[in-house]
Amino acid sequence: MRVIGEHERDALAAEGYLGVADLFDQDEIAEVAGHLDGLFDRFGDLPPASVLDLGASDGEFGSQVPEILYPSVLSPGLRRTAVFQRAKALARQVLGAGTWFRFDHSIRKPPGCGFETVWHQDRVHKRSGLPEQRLNIWIPTGPVTASDGCMRYVPRSHLNGVLPHEPVPGRRGALRTVGATDADAVDVPLPVGGAALHLFETVHSAHPNQGKSTRTAWILQFTHPRTVLPTATLLHRAVYFGQTRTWRGKAVAR
Ligand SMILES: O=C(O)CCC(=O)C(=O)O
Incomplete structure (x- = not known):
């Protein structure tokens, strides 16, 4: 199993981000793409709490930049993929023992999509209020460059x-x-099988997709509570299960 080396871990800690070109093989990514395509094909039928349009500019719901929240809840097979297992091992390697899966989402930018993902820190959107470190693993289902949404x-x-x-x-x-x-x-930029890693406070953005292919990314977030108190971890889990309770009832088997 590919893990990252010590120098890569040091670079992530020093720079706040790391691009790794060869974490997964093409078949592993194709399996993930199959799950995500299945969900995006049913985008209009997914539970309203699971979908967003990041390009939306008013109260109308559209699908300029469709986002699915917790795709692994809607398509549970995603959690059994080699990609998920390897990402979890990687997160433990970076953040340490006691790291657990917190959140996933998927963002699709259709060809010609003019929306950049604006500069932000993920920590600004944090809801739990607990001290923690997080690692974001951004996994595209195809090759990406600056012209198509990296x-x-x-x-x-x-x-x-x-x-x-x-x-x-x-x-x-x-x-x-x-x-x-x-x-x-x-x-x-990344080839198929690559991933971009970043920390909770790293300022990041993603380019518009001016290319001819659809850009889809599966984004996994792992957390490591800074405190060793087991109650903090349990509270995190309670927040997670509370947030996904209604969605799990509507899960789509795959
Ligand atoms: O995929 C994108 O367009 C942006 C992803 C992002 O901001 C994130 O993973 O935190």
């Missing part, structure tokens, strides 16, 4: 704590890091 990062931005964010006019629910600019960014 991730980009502001190096070392995780070292400055939680930065001010502002709402984005016309982008429902989006919060943008004040002052982050494209000039500070490093693109992380």
Whole structure:
């Protein structure tokens, strides 16, 4: 099983992000893509709490940038894939023993999608209120470059704590890091089988998709409570199960 080396782990800790080109093989990614395609094909029928349109600019629901929340709850086979198992092992390697799976989502940018994912820190969207470290593993189902929606990062931005964010006019629910600019960014293009890793405070964004293929990413978030108190871990789990309770009732078997 591919794990990351010590120098890669050091680079992630120092820079706040890491692109790894060869974590998974093509068959493993194809299995994930099958699950996600199945869900996106039924996007309009999924429970309303499980879907968002990141491109939406008003109260109308559309599908310019469709996002599925907790796809692994809706398509439980995703949790049994080699990709999930390897990602979990990787997260434990980075964050340490006691790390557990917190959240997954999938974001699709159709060809010609002009929406960038705005600059932000994931910690700004944190709901539990508990001290913790998180690792985000962003896994595209096809090759990605700057012209078709790869991730980009502001190096070392995780070292400055939680930065001010502002709402984005016309982008429902989006919060943008004040002052982050494209000039500070490093693109992380990836081949199939690659993944982009980042920490909870790292300022990041993703390009629009100006290419001809659909860009789909499965995004896994793992958490490690900073406190060793078992109650904190249990509270995290309770929050997770509370948030997904109604969705699990509507799970689609696959
Ligand atoms: O896939 C994207 O467009 C953005 C993903 C992202 O912001 C994240 O994984 O935190």
